Amino acid sequence: MDYKVEQEGNLLTPGLLVYPERVKQNIESMISIAGGTHRLIPHIKTHKMSAIIKLQMEAGITRFKCATLAELDLLVGCGAHYILLAHQPTREKISQLIYLQKKNPEIGFATLVDNYDSLQLFSELAAQHSIKLKLWIDLNNGMNRTGILPQHAVQLYHSLEENKELIFEGFHVYDGHIRPLNLSERIEKCNQDFEPVAALIDQIEAKGGKVPNIITGGSPSFYPHALRQRNLLSPGTTLLWDVGYKKIWKESPFQHAAVLITRLISKPNKGIYCFDLGHKAVASEMPLPRVQIVGMEDAVHKGQSEEHLMVEYEKENDFKVGDLFYALPYHICPTVAKYNRAYTIEKGKHAGFWEIEARDYHIALD
Numbered sequence: 001m002d003y004k005v006e007q008e009g010n011l012l013t014p015g016l017l018v019y020p021e022r023v024k025q026n027i028e029s030m031i032s033i034a035g036g037t038h039r040l041i042p043h044i045k046t047h048k049m050s051a052i053i054k055l056q057m058e059a060g061i062t063r064f065k066c067a068t069l070a071e072l073d074l075l076v077g078c079g080a081h082y083i084l085l086a087h088q089p090t091r092e093k094i095s096q097l098i099y100l101q102k103k104n105p106e107i108g109f110a111t112l113v114d115n116y117d118s119l120q121l122f123s124e125l126a127a128q129h130s131i132k133l134k135l136w137i138d139l140n141n142g143m144n145r146t147g148i149l150p151q152h153a154v155q156l157y158h159s160l161e162e163n164k165e166l167i168f169e170g171f172h173v174y175d176g177h178i179r180p181l182n183l184s185e186r187i188e189k190c191n192q193d194f195e196p197v198a199a200l201i202d203q204i205e206a207k208g209g210k211v212p213n214i215i216t217g218g219s220p221s222f223y224p225h226a227l228r229q230r231n232l233l234s235p236g237t238t239l240l241w242d243v244g245y246k247k248i249w250k251e252s253p254f255q256h257a258a259v260l261i262t263r264l265i266s267k268p269n270k271g272i273y274c275f276d277l278g279h280k281a282v283a284s285e286m287p288l289p290r291v292q293i294v295g296m297e298d299a300v301h302k303g304q305s306e307e308h309l310m311v312e313y314e315k316e317n318d319f320k321v322g323d324l325f326y327a328l329p330y331h332i333c334p335t336v337a338k339y340n341r342a343y344t345i346e347k348g349k350h351a352g353f354w355e356i357e358a359r360d361y362h363i364a365l366d
Contacts, residue, residue, distance in 0.1 A: 003259045003294060003326040006349050013263045013324065014281035016335070016342040018240070018354055022257035023052055026239050027059050029253040033226050034233050037061045041084065041215060043236030044071050046333045047258075048358035049342075052239055053078045063108075065215075065234050066358075069096055073363040076100055082108035084215070086172065086234075088118060088138060088146060091125075098129050099365060110134035110169050114148040119159060119166070126165035135160060136172040136215065139200070142193045143177040150196035157204060170213035173197055174234075178221045179248050186248075190217070190224035220248050242332035243292050258336065260291060260327040261343075262309070264319055271314050273299075277327060278307040283334035291327035 003019075005011060034040050037060040044053060045067045053064065053075065062081040066072050075083045085097055089111055101109040113119050113135045126133040137156060140147030148156055153171075160168045175193055180186040194216070201211050217225040219237040226233055237245050240258040262277035275293075282290050289301035291309075299313040329335040336342075341353045 001256060002348075003256075003345075004348060005261075005343075005345055008324045010350060011261055011324065011343065013261050014277050015261045016339045017259045017261060017326075017345050018049075018342040019255075019257050019259075019345050020051075020055070020351075021346065022255045023239060024055060024059075026241065026254050026257055027056055027061075030222075030235060030238050031059060031061075032253075033223060035226070039226075039231070039233050041065055041082070041232050041234050042239065043067070043086070043218065043234050044075065044358070046236040046240055047336060048074070048356050049354050050074055050078050050357055051354040053080070056239075063232075065236070068358065068361050069093060069363045070358040070360045072097065072100065074358040076104055076107060080107065083110070084136065084172075085109070085111040086136075086174075088112045088114060091121060094122060094125060094133075096363065096365065098125060098131065098133070101131060101133075102129065108134065110136060112136050112138040112146075112172055113156075113160070114138040114140075114146060116156065116159065119156065119163070123163050123165045132165065132167050134167045134169050136169045138172045138174075139197055141173055141175055141197055143175055145174075145176075147172075147174075150200040153200055154203060157209070161209070168212070170211055170215065171197065171201070172215045174218055175216075175221050176218050178224075181248060181250070183223070183249075183251060186220070187224040187227070190221045194225075219245055223249070223252075237332060240332045240336070242330060242335075243328045244286075244330040256328055258329075258332055258342070260329060260335070262293075262325050262327055264321055264323045264325065265308075266321065267319075271312050272302070273311050273313055273319065275309045275311070275325065275327075276307060277304075277309040279304050280306050281335075281338060282309075282327075282329055283331040283338075285334065286330055289330070291329050294326040294328070296325070 041063040043065040064080050065084045065086045067087045138147040178189050214231040216231045219235045222235040241254040241256050262275040265276050266274040299311040303310045341355045344351045
């Protein structure tokens, strides 16, 4: 894929490039896999940009997931019809969600719960503010990050259903631990880990209960969960894509729609090249390599500091200090969060900027 931009001398590095036409194609691919917009509730944590939210809304997507209050506030400003704060809030955060809900009654707000203490807190605050809170029960089907185990969730379901201050929206299942590289193995693992969830739903419905809906998966398990019938799907990285998920899902139709630019700033020794791409400019929670440098794919990444990336490259070349390189991040989500705005590239030309509005964790209340 060609990432090259005309007039590279006008671009400052390190920087983030976004290709709007590729974003649109990724949205179309999401809709195609899901079988329509009605099943999609995509996450905005990857991009945090109103421009991308609006592109999705133009395509008919009206419901979204987010992880922070800043992302929640951004979705409110974009006019989303339904917003799920998919990060179980503490008292301080649920209070701000309630504030936004009361201020914007035309929008459907919801969040997650996975324990009785939070359920009681949400009930008390809902009664105090004379509102109804919509809650999804977060299930842990193997990732062991958040959620209640499906076999322990029946009583929490009944407690939520019987509470007059709260509305049960359904079950939320995020299985980011499912990462087999082989597609059939990934589908098999996804189905296997979903069995306790299906058993829970069967148990509830066999006794006359009702599960309005299920939200399943993220990006790696997007396709396996799309093969089901009654569930909603919440991919996020699919909008921009990255090397990490491309390695997991090599058959995917998604394109790299976000790329980093960096310049060669020093050649301190034979075969050693230094770029201005430190861990302040790219997600650094993973081991090296953290990017794939186009044209130097087989370089050995030796080290990275705040402002520098050092690689070893033995092939003959005519690289000069000042040359611009394009780099594909292994993990795009926390990489985007390092930038205030992204260059937009259309037909090989710099067309403007997209602001990355929801980088903060806080929102300004009236």
